[in-house]
Amino acid sequence: MNKAEADRLTEEVLATYKATPDPRLREVMTKLVGHLHAFIKDAKPSFEEWMQGVEFLTKVGQACAPSRQEFILLSDVLGVSMLVDTVNHEAGEGGTDSTVLGPLYAENSPVMPLGADVAPGLKGQPLYADGVVRSVDGKPISGAIIDIWQADEDGFYDMQKPGLGADETELRARFRTDSEGRYYFKSIVPKFYSIPVDGPVGELVRAAEKGPIRPAHLHFLVKAPGYETLVTHLFVKGDPHIDSDAVYAVKPSLIVDFAEKPAGTPMPDGHKTPTAWRHLNFDFGLKAKAA
Numbered sequence: 001m002n003k004a005e006a007d008r009l010t011e012e013v014l015a016t017y018k019a020t021p022d023p024r025l026r027e028v029m030t031k032l033v034g035h036l037h038a039f040i041k042d043a044k045p046s047f048e049e050w051m052q053g054v055e056f057l058t059k060v061g062q063a064c065a066p067s068r069q070e071f072i073l074l075s076d077v078l079g080v081s082m083l084v085d086t087v088n089h090e091a092g093e094g095g096t097d098s099t100v101l102g103p104l105y106a107e108n109s110p111v112m113p114l115g116a117d118v119a120p121g122l123k124g125q126p127l128y129a130d131g132v133v134r135s136v137d138g139k140p141i142s143g144a145i146i147d148i149w150q151a152d153e154d155g156f157y158d159m160q161k162p163g164l165g166a167d168e169t170e171l172r173a174r175f176r177t178d179s180e181g182r183y184y185f186k187s188i189v190p191k192f193y194s195i196p197v198d199g200p201v202g203e204l205v206r207a208a209e210k211g212p213i214r215p216a217h218l219h220f221l222v223k224a225p226g227y228e229t230l231v232t233h234l235f236v237k238g239d240p241h242i243d244s245d246a247v248y249a250v251k252p253s254l255i256v257d258f259a260e261k262p263a264g265t266p267m268p269d270g271h272k273t274p275t276a277w278r279h280l281n282f283d284f285g286l287k288a289k290a291a
Contacts, residue, residue: 001044010037059200067159072103073201076247077210085231094136095285099249101231102219104157109147109174115269117186118173124153124188126277127258128267132181133222133284140181141286144224147174148185150217155193184268189258189278190216192241205246212246215239220284227286234282256282 013033020026045053063070075081081100089098112118133144149172151157158170177183194212197205205212217233235242235250237257242250258278266272267279 001041003041006037006041010034013037056200056204063199063201068196068199069103070199070201072101073195073199074204076100076102076249077195077201077205079248082248089228092136092287094134094138095287096222096230096232097251097253098231099233099251099254100247101221102247104159105147105149105219105221106159106169106172108169109149109172110169112173112175112185114175114178114182114184115186116173116175118148118171119152119186119188122152122170122188124191126267126273126275127187127189127280128184128269128271128277129187129218129280129282130182130184130268131280131282131284133177133183133224133286134181135227136285136287140177141224141227142177142179142181144177144181144183144222144227144286145174146177146183147219147221148172148187149219150187150190151193153188153191155191160196186267186271187218190218190236192216192239195246210246211241211244213241213244214246215241215244215250218280222284222286224286226289228289230284230286232284234280256280 010033014030017026017029017033020029060070060074072081075084085098085100129148133141133146135141149157152161152171158164158168158172161170164170171187173185175183175185192213192215195205195214196202197212202212216236216239219233221229221231223229233249233254234256235254237255242255258280261267261277261279263274263276264272265277267277
């Protein structure tokens with residue numbers, strides 16, 4: 001490699017972005033070009049390898065659909081999604097740790113009343129989830145909106161199931177906390193599952209002999225006026241894959257005991273089930289928005 005010529009080319013490209021009017025775009029593009037060129041100089045890919053990379057990214061784009069975001073999945077398995085989360089969020093004392101949004105969030109979750117069952121008729125161990133949404137100083141936040149979504153007993157999200165209509169949802173809902181900041185709902189215990197491996201990202205995972213499994217978890221998105229939106233998971237303590245999450249999203253504070261309750265033991269709302277069930281109790285702490 002002619003290092004002098006390579007460095008000259010990098011400087012030539014960087015110079016074309018120096019007059020970019022938007023200062024943030026100028027900063028991002030100059031850093032992107034600098035790091036990307038440094039990678040090429042370091043890895044020294046052949047032309048054939050470069051074309052393989054172009055073709056791979058093309059396939060990633062072609063795999064995207066309204067029910068599937070392959071680029072987010074790629075970002076996840078490269079650890080980029082968690083790195084973006086890490087550089088942007090710090091829970092601080094009293095705040096709940098955040099983690100990745102994931103590629104299967106939907107903005108059209110059905111609004112349900114507190115106490116509703118989001119898994120009617122679905123197989124799986126019954127779950128009762130409850131808690132309080134608070135500010136970092138412990139004050140309950142009434143009217144906070146909580147989006148929840150999760151996989152079913154077989155490890156599939158609703159948008160991955162071909163039998164559901166475009167407007168049908170399962171294991172997905174939106175709640176609003178009561179006057180005391182409380183939330184509560186019924187579901188089933190989530191199970192660990194494989195990320196989608198039938199596309200180009202799956203090919204990468206297999207080629208790298210990297211594990212594709214995500215430990216069992218519930219997704220939460222919590223927001224309220226005047227507070228930073230919280231995107232997080234709650235992971236099932238004891239899950240066999242808790243130390244090998246395919247997208248690196250596990251944080252110790254988010255590993256929670258889904259307490260086992262014997263059959264016949266009443267749920268907090270008085271409901272009884274003929275089988276054993278689990279109780280998830282967790283309070284969320286929201287940070288106030290910066291002034």
